[in-house]
Amino acid sequence: MRIQSLTFLLSLFVSLCNAQNGVLVPNNNTFQVGVILDFDSGVGRIGLTSLSLALDDFYSINRNYSTRLVLHFRDSKGRVTDAAASVNVFDACLSCVNAALNLLKDVEVDAIIGPQKSSHANFVIGLGDTAKVPIISFSATSPSLHPQTPYFLQTAINDAAQVDAIAAIVNYFKWGQVTFVYEDTEYGNGIIPYLSNAFQEVNTRVSYRCVIPLSANDDFILRELYKMKTMQTRVFVVHISSALANRFFLKVKEAEMMSEGYVWIVNSGLMDLFYSMDSDVVEAMQGVLGVKPLVPRTPILRSTSLRWHEKFVKDNPGISQPEMSLFGVWAYDTLWALAMAAEKVGLKEPSSHQNVTAFNSTNMFVTEVSKTGPKLLEAMLDTRFEGLGGNFNMVNEQLEPSSFQILNVVGNGPREVGLWTPNRNSSERDVSFSGKKLKSVIWPGESLNKPKGWEVPMSGGKLRIGVPAKAGFEEFVKVERDSQTNATKISGYFVDLFDLVMAALPYAVRYEYFPFERVDGLNAGSYNDLSYQVFIGNYDAAVGDITITANRSQYVDFTLPIEGGGITRTQLIKYENPNNKLFFLEPLHKKLWLAAIGLFVFTGVALWILEHRFNRAFRGPPSDHVGLIFYIPFMSLVFANRERIVSNLARVVVVVWVFVVLILSSTYTASLSARLTTLELQKADTDVNALIYNGDYVGCREGSFIIEYLVNLGFHRTKIKTYKYPKDFDDALSKGSEKGGITALFSCTPYTNLFLTKYCNKYMKVGSPFLSEGFAFVFPKGSPLVAHVSRAIVELTDNRRISEIKDRWIRHSACNEDEPYPDNALWKPIGLKSFTILFAVTGGITATCLVAFLITYLYKNRDSIQRIISSNSGATTWSKIRAICKHFDQRDPKSFRSSRDREDGGENASPDRNAYPVNPARRSTVVPISQEEIKDENGVINSPNLEQATASADQSRAVQLQNIRVV
Template sequence: MDFLLLLLSALLHLHTSLSSGTSTVNFQVGVILDLNSSNSPVGRIGLSCLLRAHSDFYSLHKDYKTRLVLHVRDSNDSVIDAAAAALDLLNNVKVDSIIGPQKSEQVNFVMDLGDRAHVPIISFSATSPSLIPRTPYFIQTAESDANQVQAIASIVKAFQWSQVVIIYEDTEFGNGIMPYLSNALQDVNARVSYRSSIPQTATNDFISKELYKMMTMQTRVFVVHMSQSLGTRLFKKSKELGMMSNGYAWIVTSGLTDLFYSNDFDSVVAMQGVLGVKPLIPKSRELEKFASKWIQEFLQKNQGMNMAETSIFGLWAYDTLWALAMAAERVGKSAPNVHENNVDSEGLFALRISETGPELLIALLKTKFTGLAGKFNLVNGQLEHTPYQIVNMVGTIEREVGIWTPSGGISKCLSNIISPYSTSKENFGTIIWPGDTTIAPRGWEIPVSGKKLRIGVPQKPGFNEFLKVNIDPRTNAVQVSGYFKEMFDSVMEALPYAMPYEYSAYPFFDLNGSKEQYDAGLGDITITATRSIYADFTLPYAEGGVTSIVPIMYENVNDVWTFMQPLTKELWLTTATFYIFTALAIWILGTKIITTTRDEPGQHVGMICYFPFFPGQGIDGSLLCLVLVSWAFVASLLNSTYTASLSSRLTVQRLQPSITDVKQLIKNGDYVGTQEGSFIVSFLINLGFNSSKIRTYKSTEDCDEALTLGSKKGGISAYYDVLPHIKLFLSQYCGKYMIVGPTYRTAGFALAFPKGSPVVADISRAIIQLTENGTILEIEQRLSSNLACLGPESNSTPTSVTLRSFLVLFSITGCVTLICLLVSLLIYLHKQRAFLERMSDFNVNVRSRFYVLWSYLKQRNPWAHPKTTNTRDQIPVS
């Protein structure tokens, strides 16, 4: 075979020289492909299209002064052989560029050689995204696999699949796409539940074990990224194991999609119903003309192969040679094809450094034209992003069911691109899924065929008003009733698909029992942060909140201090203070009107009591009346309020809780209780209760007995539970207990599922639907009709009239009194100007001023009737 390849290269060189004349500048181009590999026909397809492109190009461009001379090498599906071929072409043939190698792992090594020799490495078939950043001398004239991940993610989002399994080939080709695919799926809220890495040399037994493992999972959506040889083996095994049946969804990447036509009959049958993505090839007259001739020629030279359409890899190969030939002509016009013989002494291999390679690289990156595969335009060393075609494998053909574009998302055709970006499944054509059905898979299934969903329900002696579980002793059948059961049945009926399920009882208080696995948990399950680490919850279907109840106490109306209770201590003290203040004001203002002699203190008190009835005349009398009116208004309101409150307390029996505050319970060291097995135990510890002060109970009867006894007699002082249970408890023991303290917010009751369960989203949507249409409310109302009593109407300490109720009135009467005193003082000061002048005389010493003041105060009535002073009362001036 090597001899035939050398002969082919020699004939191509001779043909080029004879057809172009002596002035032709030849560019030596190496071609490294897998030509005899049974794993993939890409190498043979690519070489056939390269030769066809070489012939077509120079037959149309006979005036060109440059020619590409192809030197073909077989890499034998080996990285080492590909590297050896590259070394031979670089050192011995002195090539200016290399087309190939075919596979990503081969390119991963050869590109470093091209970088050292400054020779462009051009691949139309190595599509791994990890190759591009390595060296500027590597060019992908194929679309990177990273371009198709958004199209795959859009399909997943369109059908609302929440979980995906990725099956990929454990090679450079397979691993390169994984970060991009995982991120794209994460962006559409699809979790990758499992990654199956299958080596290229995997046996059928290995593939079967991996598929069996995936059958035991709930996920039924698979994205496959493999080469043709490994991918077809995978689908054949999937067909044997029943994984190509109803309920499964398979999506394959462009590598498998493009080569579907070349598969054998068994592989085509195994891939029925599969969705695939591949770059959209625009239809053109040139493409049709090329395809009709090329397919016939290829099948004649490769008998036994199926080829109904041209491969995208063949078209990329065709366009690659055209682009390289155009770039060579641009370089040839500016400089002759001169080869330097300098050698790179660094590294393991001694490589000739090409002078033409860098110029050829720059010219190739600038080359733009419309080829058979569409627009040829290199962006950052890669072929420009194009739309993707979404196809459905049905029979022996690929039916187009949609078009994906980076800007518009999914649409039925290019002329019907929706803006903005759309991922609606309505934009797809009719899809035939595995199992020959048009009903889209929901993306998950119960792992074992025929198994029902096991719903775990707690069997407990008490607190079973919402969910009561009994086991028939004869048949061992689980009998479930109650609000939760009705609600769950309604939710399951509201799902858009049928889901068989059965109830399975477990002993709620058997903490040391067997740990069985359930598909869901039903009961009074409150969502908590700790529980959410180990399980997934639906949206709540019942109210949340934690509160407490305590025994009710009644006020003793025969208490000797009952008359003090209508008003608070602050109001009593404020009333007394204002009474004394008002009395002083009356005395000050009244002495100016009535007192004409130096009376005894007792007479002053009598005057205060007498004056309200004979206030006197003049401005002082008016001020005094104003003080009295304001105080009388406040006193009247206080008297009315006090009378009404006291009457109510003496005639109506008032309720009050035995304990009103959590801090009081903790400070007193009281015991508190809750349900056994409830999260409220840890909740109470977080509130500050000592764990030794928390007692748990299995029934409401036990709680009632404990509350009746109290902490001092072996019971509890308060009982804590979630609101639904508290309301039921109060309805059973009406008038005996009352709610106290704050209601601590919780998320409410919900259904619990194993972590990552795909059914959570669907059931949550069903709960929302039943909430909006009133079904859940109707079920709750049927339960509430049985609650005859929810406790006493008064759920707080009996109230007394507080100071705040009279704060404005006290402020008004205080201001009025102060203003009256200030006006009276100003009037007096105006009348006693002589006294003020004497007191303000700077020549009078302190002792003399004190004597003046004392003499003045000794007068009987200095304001109203100033008297003539005796000689002995003369005030010394100095």
């Protein structure tokens, strides 16, 4: 067995020598594999030892395999070309490309293992894709390299796999913000987008990103460290190479940032090469946390590690490397996987020149196209086995991720404090430890207390607090500037409140107010702009009348509300005018007045019609008739009517009319009394849609988020006016939309309350408030001050300290009870609708009585009316109507005799205390008149003799009454 191993090693040595001299022995069973590593780097030396050991072990175990791999090593720093003498990154990349071209064109390799660095891999990947040769890297872990081409395989765990484990650590300890520290290379930049997404999942803000170039000197690193020291964040996530880490952590200790309260989390690349670092660097990294892919400590791994260590010491005398490291394990498994894939492919096929002209040209990047490469790639992707690092399985041209160890640097090396395992059964990110607790961690400064992740910076100045410089409601925030000294004074309710809250914190915080204004002293923007300045770091916080909105909360954090929210609508109050000369008419609506007057006249006419033929009081000249028509209904208003009503129908009308008069007069009196006692408000329209439909102008404060809110409600932007000062609101509301002002003012509830204290009895809130959040202090996303300040606000609210400050700045009410009411009044009188039924019943009864009377009249006098109509066919219609009216105007004889009997004390007379006895002998009689005597020359009935007889009878009766008085 030993002799066979020596024979194999001898043949391997001969192959290597021939490869170096460019002499190849054609063999269809031999696969040429190029290896590009940096021979002077730790990873390069580890890789060389692992590949050589893996080659020996694989073919020692699998002697029956018909295929063999032949390795061709190239130094990426330039042992093939002279470009390696330069430390320039571009020269190193060019050297790596030259090595790859040499392997592809001269050696005609079937696969390339390497290059070592992610920045070099970017240049080589394209060559492999052109030549159809797999590029396999066990050390280029940047996620940005995948997927660029299907011919690039990462047989290492991608750096993106560790970001969830790092985010899980931050989430476990409840740190709200972190700082990224990474090198400015493909290796450093490639992981940053994945880290940002992972921290976003756990609501952790990235407060700062420190980018360190590879060429950075120690002074640059110190400046960056001191800059980060002046910031609040004390949690740093570091993703740099081991070469840069050796200098970086020494400067961290020099800047006194590896002390209590600081948190440093490093990537898996640094933790894997930890044992290769100098002792002073290890001492500077005490308390550091890190992640590292879990590699099971199997017996095979332990025995292989011992042999690997012996070989490494032999190949690299004087260089200490106590562990095989992950890169050594992945290099070992990579060669085994490639050897298995070659055995699956079997015999090679010769390369082809797809474009002979291009191949013979001077273009150095033109290579042969391999026919074996695609088959080897496919076989590599299908290869699965249990390697030194665990299960070797390629998923999407990458090694399948495994669990990660959570390590804590203590003493001479890291110790495991936890284990994070990805959840492969869920499509969502797993950024937790699934309820498992970590072991106790020894933090920087040998502290056992969990750092809170932030500190108030003690160096680098005070916190910059932005304050809105908007004019208007100066009770909230007031910015004054002394014209002589140019000094700025900031005061107000929210400023005093912030001072009180910061004083209540359990630690001292130094801060300074800065008005958010331009160089010329004008306001620099809206509240959204001020919040954005906090987001980008120009301010450490913002204080003022800043409303919590969904848009702003996406990039800043708010404390608990310090003032209630809601958007209220304010409109002008309209009162009735007590100084109106026609004040007595206002208790009743105009329509009601007209209806009452109409019913008044109608009742008078109805009574005249019903009583005219039967009652002497309703006789006489036409002027007396008109007076009676208006007199009798009017006197009923004061119940002073002394005229006797004879007709029963007329009595029904009077009763109904008196009832109407009673209700109407009582209502008028009550309304007038209320009018004199209190002033009624005009009801405002509580529907916003009515304002939109009517095209009314509405207003809000300048720069407020309410502008967009009103647009979303349906208002056109041209109908929205903005104002700065409360006086502007007052002027606009007083004018109204018709005169160039506004109909309604929309503002946050605190603004509305303050505005109403300034203008009492003039404006009022209308409708229900629209829901919105209140005012709060603004801090950067994830700022730890948010929780502490919110807690202080609750405590100060409970002990009424905030109420005391509010009372000092904001008056509850400035209204004077003795203040006269304004003159822009509009009294709302009682309308016709309230009396519709009453008037209808009254009019109906009166009309019914009239109809009944007319029917009775027409029936009793049907013969006379018929003769009038048919007596003279040549008479006009109008003359006939006049004749009927004259007939109706005559007193009813039966009613006359009945009335006279009552007056003279006849048997039909009713007792009357005002009546006197009449001598029967002197009683006058009515002389009957023949029908011939009452016809005129036209044949129309006339009654002159009847009138003369009536007058004679009246005269005789008067003489009789006088004689009685004489006696």
